[in-house]
Amino acid sequence: MITLYDAARCPYCARVRIVLAEKSVEYETIEIDLDDRPAWIYEKNSTGRVPVVEEDGWLLPESAVIMEYLEERYPDPPLLGADPADKALARLRIFRCDDFTRPYYALRRGDDNGQALFAEQLARLDARLERHAWLSGSEYGLADIAYVPWVLRARDRLGIDLGPYPAVGEWLALLLERPAVAEEEHVVAGL
Numbered sequence: 001m002i003t004l005y006d007a008a009r010c011p012y013c014a015r016v017r018i019v020l021a022e023k024s025v026e027y028e029t030i031e032i033d034l035d036d037r038p039a040w041i042y043e044k045n046s047t048g049r050v051p052v053v054e055e056d057g058w059l060l061p062e063s064a065v066i067m068e069y070l071e072e073r074y075p076d077p078p079l080l081g082a083d084p085a086d087k088a089l090a091r092l093r094i095f096r097c098d099d100f101t102r103p104y105y106a107l108r109r110g111d112d113n114g115q116a117l118f119a120e121q122l123a124r125l126d127a128r129l130e131r132h133a134w135l136s137g138s139e140y141g142l143a144d145i146a147y148v149p150w151v152l153r154a155r156d157r158l159g160i161d162l163g164p165y166p167a168v169g170e171w172l173a174l175l176l177e178r179p180a181v182a183e184e185e186h187v188v189a190g191l
């Protein structure tokens, strides 16, 4: 049985929750209070961060690595396309996701240019999704899962209007048809 060291409000944990749900993997959750993290969490991950998964004493931190691990460990349904070019592109998007999330955090902190920087990232995402329905290549997959937790939180926690980004709005609507992603909308609503 997999244990997920989790925090409801953490978008990195949300990535892992979505992948586990897509693959119908049973797991137990240990909720970590991010405002008062237990000292033992450093024994699970030297950075003290969540998510971490544990399986029979084996520990794995870092959401992007965990997503790939789960993809290999539970290949069905696949979330990384069969085509090497699609796979590479999805990995590239995940690798560069920080370019999207850094401005999100700048906005959340109330940095002077946070609003403009995040708007620029949303416009880029919109342009990309106008050309291709999915970030992961020809089908929904890990890259879409990697980004959606921040888009949901931007809309529902930071009050960002997605109206000016119609392709992002359509992409999100399609994602929310998936129970694994819809569940995250509920999680965010409860924060």
Ligand SMILES: N[C@@H](CCC(=O)N[C@@H](CS)C(=O)NCC(=O)O)C(=O)O
Pocket (backbone or CB within 6 Å): 007, 009, 010, 011, 012, 013, 034, 047, 048, 049, 050, 051, 061, 062, 063, 064
């Ligand atoms: N690169 C890590 C980032 C994880 C992360 O920053 N998690 C946050 C919660 S959203 C955390 O544990 N923060 C506690 C801290 O930074 O001390 C990943 O992708 O898993």
